[in-house]
Amino acid sequence: MNQIPLVDLHAQYEEIKDEMYKLWDEIFESMYLYLGPNVKSFEKEFALFNHVKHCVGVGSGTEAVHFALRALGIGEGDEVIAPSHTFFATIEAIIHAGAYPVLLDIDPKWYILSPEAVSNYIERYCSKEKNVLKDKKTGKILKAILPVHIYGHTADMDTFKDIANEYNLAVIEDAAQAHGAEYKGEKAGALGDIAAFSFYFSKNLGAFGEGGAVTTNNDEYAKRVRRLREHGQKDKYHHQSIGYNSRLDELQAAVLRCKLKLLKKWNDRRREVASFYNDALQDLPVKIPAEAEWAHHVYYLYVIRSEERDELFGYLKDRGIGCGIHYPIPCHLQEAMKRYKYKNGDLPETEKTAKEVLSLPMHPHLSEDDTSYVVETIREFYK
Ligand SMILES: *Cc1c(COP(=O)(O)O)cnc(C)c1O
Numbered sequence: 043m044n045q046i047p048l049v050d051l052h053a054q055y056e057e058i059k060d061e062m063y064k065l066w067d068e069i070f071e072s073m074y075l076y077l078g079p080n081v082k083s084f085e086k087e088f089a090l091f092n093h094v095k096h097c098v099g100v101g102s103g104t105e106a107v108h109f110a111l112r113a114l115g116i117g118e119g120d121e122v123i124a125p126s127h128t129f130f131a132t133i134e135a136i137i138h139a140g141a142y143p144v145l146l147d148i149d150p151k152w153y154i155l156s157p158e159a160v161s162n163y164i165e166r167y168c169s170k171e172k173n174v175l176k177d178k179k180t181g182k183i184l185k186a187i188l189p190v191h192i193y194g195h196t197a198d199m200d201t202f203k204d205i206a207n208e209y210n211l212a213v214i215e216d217a218a219q220a221h222g223a224e225y226k227g228e229k230a231g232a233l234g235d236i237a238a239f240s241f242y243f244s245k246n247l248g249a250f251g252e253g254g255a256v257t258t259n260n261d262e263y264a265k266r267v268r269r270l271r272e273h274g275q276k277d278k279y280h281h282q283s284i285g286y287n288s289r290l291d292e293l294q295a296a297v298l299r300c301k302l303k304l305l306k307k308w309n310d311r312r313r314e315v316a317s318f319y320n321d322a323l324q325d326l327p328v329k330i331p332a333e334a335e336w337a338h339h340v341y342y343l344y345v346i347r348s349e350e351r352d353e354l355f356g357y358l359k360d361r362g363i364g365c366g367i368h369y370p371i372p373c374h375l376q377e378a379m380k381r382y383k384y385k386n387g388d389l390p391e392t393e394k395t396a397k398e399v400l401s402l403p404m405h406p407h408l409s410e411d412d413t414s415y416v417v418e419t420i421r422e423f424y425k
Pocket residue numbers: 102103104105107128129131132190216218219239240241242253254
């Protein structure tokens with residue numbers, strides 16, 4: 043039976059291993075393991091790739107979101123608007139920063155935080171009090187909007203920036219799924235006040251371990267993130283604030299430098315696969331992913347929607363096709379979120395989406411045989 047994995051890391055390894063081992067050899071020979079030449083070079087190269095002034099490598103994507111929030115001074119008594127339809131880390135980061143997560147619904151066209159939902163919430167619950175936006179429902183101060191470029195499709199950033207300008211809020215991008223994605227020709231990571239990337243192994247740009255980065259055009263925010271990742275140090279053993287131990291390590295930075303050179307090629311191949319799937323599935327009773335005119339989708343995940351999702355998932359799995367569900371339980375309904383008192387029915391689009399989404403195999407090394415087999419098997423299911 044064919045076995046088609048959801049992601050194929052070994053194929054990535056084959057492409058980079060000669061260069062990677064050369065860099066790793068230099069690292070082990072010099073034993074420069076701590077914020078060394080590879081981290082510095084990667085930060086420069088990734089900033090250049092995104093056309094953004096600063097990139098700061100950190101320990102994970104979760105910490106990248108957390109540090110981005112803290113760099114903006116967001117903490118206790120504040121709140122942040124985010125989508126419930128995201129990986130849970132987005133929400134954890136808000137809570138780690140000490141802020142309150144206001145979770146809102148998505149636009150089902152792209153599964154991204156709905157700008158209308160954000161405006162409606164602000165108009166209904168928030169009022170200006172002495173230069174701040176007070177939320178009467180929670181008693182907190184609304185400070186930022188945190189859209190997630192979910193699945194590799196960028197959010198409608200101009201609309202979010204308009205809302206942010208009107209109410210004096212910050213816009214933070216969770217770009218953990220959007221390396222190389224674009225909005226009106228500009229790269230994710232350069233679109234808001236500050237952005238967070240993850241280099242979790244399965245992401246479009248993934249380490250062979252943990253890693254993340256914060257990008258921003260703001261000098262002060264970048265400086266703060268550099269301090270936060272290293273115990274609040276300004277200089278060695280001079281601790282200006284209480285920070286964390288959350289650095290990108292040299293070995294992972296070397297992996298990322300090798301993979302970054304291939305990212306555009308790999309993303310282009312993902313788009314080719316997506317285009318093949320789109321054509322081959324469009325006459326079936328599934329919803330294929332849409333791409334807004336502003337977006338350059340990089341298909342971290344290729345997500346279809348089906349009312350028979352669970353049956354289809356089982357059918358594909360039994361035939362060797364690695365599928366996923368991203369994500370089966372919305373964040374606002376997670377057990378860990380009990381104290382925020384969200385309930386079933388609060389976010390109807392998000393809740394319906396969670397029941398219907400299905401991620402098909404998507405990675406740059408899928409062959410034509412692989413994708414044809416996936417499509418034929420889905421067609422068979424609907425026969
Ligand atoms: C992967 C991911 C994160 C967290 O990244 P880690 O590197 O796993 O900590 C945050 N937000 C989103 C949307 C993600 O997909």
